[in-house]
Amino acid sequence: MSKMDIITDGYCINKVIDKVKSKIGDKAAEQLKQTAVEVVQNCVHFYSITFGSGDVGATGTGFVSQPHKGKIADGTTGLIYGKVQSGKTNTTIATLALAQANHFRCFIVLTSDNTCLGEQTADRFAEQLKGGPRICNWKEWRNDPEDFATNQLLDYMKDTGVVLVSTKNKSHLDNLLKVLKYSKASSVPTLIFDDEADNASPNTNEAKQAKKGKETVPDSAIFEKIGNIRKEVGNHIYLQITATPQSLLLQNINHPCKPVFCAALPQPGDSYIGGNLFFSDNSKYCCTKVELEELDQLKKQGGKINPGNNWDIPPGLRLSLCCFFLGSIYKIESAKNSEAKYSFLAHIDHKRITHSTLEKVIRGFIAELDKALRGKLSAAKREEAMKWLNQAYTELSETAKNLPPLNDLVIELEHELRNAIPKVIDASNPDKGLKYSSGMNILIGGNRLGRGVTIEGLMITYYGRDAKQKTMDTVHQHARMFGYRQELLDVTRLFLPQHILEDFRAIHEADEGMRQAIGDDPNNIQITPVWVGPTLKATRSNVLNLAAINAFIPGSHIFPRAPLWKASEIRKDVEELDKLLASYETIGEKGEYHEVEIDFLIKIISCIKSHYWPGYPWQDDRVKDLLVQMKTQDISKGRLNVVRGKTGKGLELTRQEPSAWGGFGFINARVLNKPKTEYPNVPTLLLMYEKGENKEHWDNQPLYLPTLILPKNKFVFMFNYSEAAEELEDDIDFQD
Numbered sequence: 001m002s003k004m005d006i007i008t009d010g011y012c013i014n015k016v017i018d019k020v021k022s023k024i025g026d027k028a029a030e031q032l033k034q035t036a037v038e039v040v041q042n043c044v045h046f047y048s049i050t051f052g053s054g055d056v057g058a059t060g061t062g063f064v065s066q067p068h069k070g071k072i073a074d075g076t077t078g079l080i081y082g083k084v085q086s087g088k089t090n091t092t093i094a095t096l097a098l099a100q101a102n103h104f105r106c107f108i109v110l111t112s113d114n115t116c117l118g119e120q121t122a123d124r125f126a127e128q129l130k131g132g133p134r135i136c137n138w139k140e141w142r143n144d145p146e147d148f149a150t151n152q153l154l155d156y157m158k159d160t161g162v163v164l165v166s167t168k169n170k171s172h173l174d175n176l177l178k179v180l181k182y183s184k185a186s187s188v189p190t191l192i193f194d195d196e197a198d199n200a201s202p203n204t205n206e207a208k209q210a211k212k213g214k215e216t217v218p219d220s221a222i223f224e225k226i227g228n229i230r231k232e233v234g235n236h237i238y239l240q241i242t243a244t245p246q247s248l249l250l251q252n253i254n255h256p257c258k259p260v261f262c263a264a265l266p267q268p269g270d271s272y273i274g275g276n277l278f279f280s281d282n283s284k285y286c287c288t289k290v291e292l293e294e295l296d297q298l299k300k301q302g303g304k305i306n307p308g309n310n311w312d313i314p315p316g317l318r319l320s321l322c323c324f325f326l327g328s329i330y331k332i333e334s335a336k337n338s339e340a341k342y343s344f345l346a347h348i349d350h351k352r353i354t355h356s357t358l359e360k361v362i363r364g365f366i367a368e369l370d371k372a373l374r375g376k377l378s379a380a381k382r383e384e385a386m387k388w389l390n391q392a393y394t395e396l397s398e399t400a401k402n403l404p405p406l407n408d409l410v411i412e413l414e415h416e417l418r419n420a421i422p423k424v425i426d427a428s429n430p431d432k433g434l435k436y437s438s439g440m441n442i443l444i445g446g447n448r449l450g451r452g453v454t455i456e457g458l459m460i461t462y463y464g465r466d467a468k469q470k471t472m473d474t475v476h477q478h479a480r481m482f483g484y485r486q487e488l489l490d491v492t493r494l495f496l497p498q499h500i501l502e503d504f505r506a507i508h509e510a511d512e513g514m515r516q517a518i519g520d521d522p523n524n525i526q527i528t529p530v531w532v533g534p535t536l537k538a539t540r541s542n543v544l545n546l547a548a549i550n551a552f553i554p555g556s557h558i559f560p561r562a563p564l565w566k567a568s569e570i571r572k573d574v575e576e577l578d579k580l581l582a583s584y585e586t587i588g589e590k591g592e593y594h595e596v597e598i599d600f601l602i603k604i605i606s607c608i609k610s611h612y613w614p615g616y617p618w619q620d621d622r623v624k625d626l627l628v629q630m631k632t633q634d635i636s637k638g639r640l641n642v643v644r645g646k647t648g649k650g651l652e653l654t655r656q657e658p659s660a661w662g663g664f665g666f667i668n669a670r671v672l673n674k675p676k677t678e679y680p681n682v683p684t685l686l687l688m689y690e691k692g693e694n695k696e697h698w699d700n701q702p703l704y705l706p707t708l709i710l711p712k713n714k715f716v717f718m719f720n721y722s723e724a725a726e727e728l729e730d731d732i733d734f735q736d
Contacts, residue, residue: 005058006044008037010101012132016094019128024090024484035080036094039263040102042078043191043237046260050075051235056189060103062158064187068234072227079197079248079259080241088241089121092193093128095239096163100132105161105188106233107133108176110168110226112196118167120454121195125163133161138172145175149182157183168200173225180232190236194226197240198248201226274482275508278494279501281663284398285489288498290316295464295497298361299354313365317462320344320495321365321442322392324460325420327491328440329412330396330403331459341436341457342488345481346422346444348464355424358444362422370417373410386410400490416440459488463496552617552626555680555712557672559665559705560610560618561658565692567701573607577704580604581687584642591643593675593684601638601685602627608706613658623708630683635711639675639684642704643667650691653705655698666690666705675709684709 013033021029044057050073052066080095082088096107109125111118122137129135134156141148156162162183166176180186194201203223219227230238240248240259248259278286294314324344331342346358371377372385393406403409416439423435425445436456443455461481481494496504552558564570580603584594605624612619627638645651653666664672666688675684688705692698 006037006040006098007058007101008098010097012100012129013094013097015130016090016097016128020090020094032091032094033098035091035263036098039078039080039091039095039239040098042261042263043099043104043239044102046075046078047189047235047237055235056099056103058102060189062103062105062161062188064189064235066235067186070231070234072230073234075260076230076236077238077240077259079245079262080239081245081262082243088243089124089195090128092195092239092241093125096125096191096193097129097132099191100161103189104191105133105157106180106185106190106236107161107163108180108190108192108229108233109163109165110192110194110201111165112199113167113169113222115167118165122165125165129163133163135163135165137165138167138169138175141179142172142175145178146182149179153179153183157185158188161188168222168226170221170225173222173229177225177229177232180229185233186235190233192230192233192236192238193241194238195241198242198244201240202248272482272484273486273489273492275504277489278481279505279508285492286494286496286501287319287395288496288501289319290314290462290464290495290497292497292499295348295466298357298464299349299351313361316495317346317361318365318388319392319395320460320462320493321362322388323396323491323493324440324442325369325413325417326389326392326403326406326409327396327400327459327488328420329409329416330400330491331488332416332439333404333412339438341438341441343436343441343443343455343458344460344462345455345458346442346462348462350465352424355444359422359424362442362444366417366420366422370414373414373417389413395493396491399492402490454483457488458483458485459492461494461496463494463500466497466500552710554710555676557665557676557707557709558616558618558623559661559707560608560620561613561616561661562611563703563705564609564611565655565701565703566699570609570703571701573609574701574703577604577607580607581642581704584640591641593639593641593679595637596640598627598631598636598638598683601640601683604640604685604687605706605708608704611658618708626710627683630711635682638682639679640687641675641684642687642689643671644689650689650702652693652696653688653690654696665707667707672707672709676712679709680712682711 013036017029017033020032024032044060047056048054051064051068055061055063055065080088080091082091092109096109099107109121111121118138122135126135134153136148136152140152153162164176164179166172200222202220204220205217205223208217218224230236242248245259277283291314294316297314298317321344324342328342331340346362348354348358368377368381369385369388372381375382389410390406393403393409397403419437420440420442422442422444425443441457458481463481481492485492580600602624605620605627608620610618610620643651667686671686675686686707686709688707690698690703690705692701692703694700
């Protein structure tokens with residue numbers, strides 16, 4: 001696509017960039033501006049080819065010359081995606097400022113129906129957009145939309161332009177539609193920013209409509225209202241913004257919300273804390289000393305706490321709090337800003353009763369710990385308190401190399417601890433937004449502290465949200481621990497159970513694979529789905545379990561976690577493989593790499609059987625489908641290596657339980673290095689011929705253990721774990 005002639009500077013955009021430089025650095029700020037330039041170029045381009053040239057761009061008039069009426073125009077949807085907490089709002093603000101310089105005049109900003117997030121977003125736009133359009137939000141016009149529009153917006157609409165911020169609440173969107181009508185927004189070019197566009201905005205009734213027809217089943221309410229807004233401001237570009245675009249990218253090609261262009265945010269700057277930090281193997285910033293039993297204990301108490309036994313706090317929660325107390329004191333004493341804020345986030349459930357339980361447990365523990373340290377309780381209590389703080393000190397010392405002596409921190413903690421008052425942030429809290437105190441803040445909540453909300457000074461996260469029906473995008477959006485907080489890195493920790501860590505890790509890896517594929521060519525959005533089970537349809541949260549959507553990551557290696565090994569199960573298949581592989585009798589520790597047809601690799605995989613292991617990508621039929629799909633991507637050949645050991649009689653590998661196989665499976669990093677380096681663009685199948693002897697816990701039956709190395713191409717294969725997607729309930733609420 002040819003670059004459009006647009007204005008790339010101006011008072012408002014320059015002010016925005018100057019402001020963010022102080023937070024994310026000069027280089028990251030310039031990258032942010034370049035992304036905004038790319039987005040606006042796309043907006044001007046697609047607006048012009050859809051509605052005619054001359055309205056927007058460097059020489060635009062700022063007025064609609066050819067009004068569009070009727071259904072939403074095709075080709076008017078774009079996507080801005082970046083990592084969780086990586087600066088999407090800054091990019092949106094910069095894009096808006098630059099679009100205003102290029103004669104867009106009406107700007108609609110839609111946020112999730114979350115008051116905390118809505119107010120946070122509205123405040124950030126008002127704070128950062130200086131010298132640009134008039135900025136207002138849903139609270140200003142909710143009492144009388146017509147009066148507000150005619151008396152406060154009409155004059156600005158065709159002048160500097162206006163920014164209208166609204167949550168995706170039914171009544172708020174109805175009022176917004178009225179404001180747009182009375183302020184004559186249809187007469188000017190419009191840009192709609194849908195923040196968290198994969199949340200609430202999609203048509204969650206689409207699957208029902210596919211079964212029963214649109215005449216029988218109406219569109220879901222929020223989708224319909226956003227559609228009405230898009231029709232009201234006919235000449236517009238609709239920008240979806242999210243860190244989790246899976247459901248948007250997997251829509252049908254002709255869907256009105258299917259992106260026609262994509263702008264990927266640049267890799268976050270050096271000060272960004274993200275998934276690579278927490279979810280890499282043996283991460284020092286992720287602590288799994290949280291047992292499932294303690295989460296059950298907190299969730300099942302129902303608020304009935306024994307006030308005479310406040311020391312009875314689960315050990316994982318206790319350690320996480322003690323780490324927060326010591327880390328906060330360390331930062332308070334060393335920080336240049338005396339008003340700095342540090343936060344502890346507890347997110348284990350969506351239920352208010354659990355929030356109340358947590359608040360009582362934490363409040364009681366703080367009170368007892370405070371009194372024990374100040375000598376108001378017995379010597380034994382103080383000794384026990386010091387023991388727990390010493391455990392936290394040891395944990396933090398793994399990464400915080402400049403921690404003052406523990407006794408010095410405790411002296412200061414004795415004066416600060418009583419001010420660490422836990423706050424429940426949910427619908428029962430009269431404060432709609434987040435309010436912080438200088439120093440320590442302990443926040444407890446669920447959905448209101450989930451998707452999109454930035455937690456200021458977040459240091460310690462205690463996470464135990466374990467929904468029965470997990471969704472990939474919702475769980476990933478719970479990663480509030482991500483963000484630009486390099487100054488807190490050394491004392492940052494994520495506390496969670498091992499099995500939830502594995503969920504996060506799998507989601508993170510799939511997300512990275514998707515980004516690698518899209519990020520290489522953001523103007524050419526291609527995700528190839530590999531589907532086991534029903535035909536892939538438009539992805540909607542009430543139809544598909546998005547936790548089951550995953551991706552084979554380009555350049556990675558996969559293997560079966562639970563290969564079949566009993567003679568009665570595999571003897572015939574091994575005999576068939578012996579025949580197929582008879583000409584690959586190379587003897588040697590590493591074997592040789594032979595060029596073979598993809599069809600031959602498929603035939604081999606068809607003779608290898610395994611049990612499916614939840615959460616891991618290898619599934620026999622899925623891997624065969626993966627190889628079949630590669631042929632559609634012009635990959636017709638691959639590499640095969642049959643490793644038979646030094647003597648050629650087979651290897652002597654000890655059988656492991658599925659969860660015990662390491663990240664390299666049946667082989668080691670040294671063996672993987674050669675094919676990944678020398679054959680990066682084709683699949684490579686490594687077959688380890690195993691003797692299968694009883695002494696190594698097999699069944700005295702030889703077998704072939706496979707590892708498949710995926711080509712490092714510009715596409716990613718997405719798939720769904722579910723074998724019965726059509727049986728999922730239509731009305732699942734993925735927010736809880």
